[in-house]
Amino acid sequence: MEIIKSYKSMQQYADRIRSKQETIALVPTMGFFHKGHLSLMKKAKEVSNCLVVSLFVNPTQFAPDEDFDSYPRDTERDLALAEKESVNVMFMPEREELYSSEFQTYVNLEKLPNHLCGLSRPTFFRGVATVVSKLFNIIKPHYAIFGQKDFQQLAIIRQMVKDLNFDIEIIGVPTFRESDGLAMSSRNKYLDSNQRKTALCLFQSLEKAFALVQAGETDPARIIAKATSLIESHAKTSIDYIKICDPMTIEDVVTIKKSALMALAVNVGKTRLIDNRILEIKT
Ligand code: PAF
Helix, strand or coil, rough: CEECCHHHHHHHHHHHHHCCCEEEEEECCCCCCHHHHHHHHHHHHHHCCEEEECCCCCCHHCCCCCCCCCCCCCCHHHHHHHHCCCCCCCECCHHHHHCCCCCCCCCCCCCHHHHHHHHHHCCCHHHHHHHHHHHHHHCCEEEEEEECHHHHHHHHHHHHHHHCCCCCCEEEEEECCCCCCHHHHHHHHHHHHHEEEEEEHHHHHHHHHHHHHCCCCCCCCHHHHHHHHHCCCCCEEEEEEEEEECCCCCCCCCCCCEEEEEEEEEEEEEEEEEEEEEEEECC
């Protein structure tokens, strides 16, 4: 496994791979790997000869009051896990390598960020779209793999790839869950044992919503009310949003017709967790 830190060397490496007619798959990460990340790497290995994993805690997607400084980091462990997954290259640039002091170009989407996480984190998706475009230009992948846990992020990347004509296939991989259903996230590390139990209420409310829709419920307001009371029955939770929306536009739906996306963000103590699930009417 190679470790590359400079963007120039990464571009040259990508050119060499492409000139041999081999394919590159990129898994963009902010490190602190868990099984969810490893499932993205496995998927990447299925579709390509050369797997590049980027590890960069991207400062532009954190607001000043967010957890950039305390975001969990463990590079040595990440490298050992990447080696086991037969990663070909770890691209690990320093901050200055991607953002010089003169940096001034950002990628902004007009509509998709104006919902869900974009409302409470107004600069988050601008940071994500910007860094992902930079990674695409540097690593020149044929495929890029993202988790469906960050459903809005995945929708935004797909739209950006279409709008900016990137010649890259975006692959979404299902959310990897703990055995009790909690979606894997690097931020789960912040939870103490009581909060860890409480955190399960996100998954439970999605499961309950799924069962309601399967039983014939089509009114998002009634489903959201039930999910709200389930979550609020747990101490130390505060709901950022619970939404039932169109998976393509991320806009609220008034009635569930065939299927819809339910997405939620909940603070458990100080830790903000997100999760989502497609709700489908029984046919
Ligand atoms: O999902 C993440 O870990 C990040 O948002 C990403 C896509 C690596 C961009 O920094």
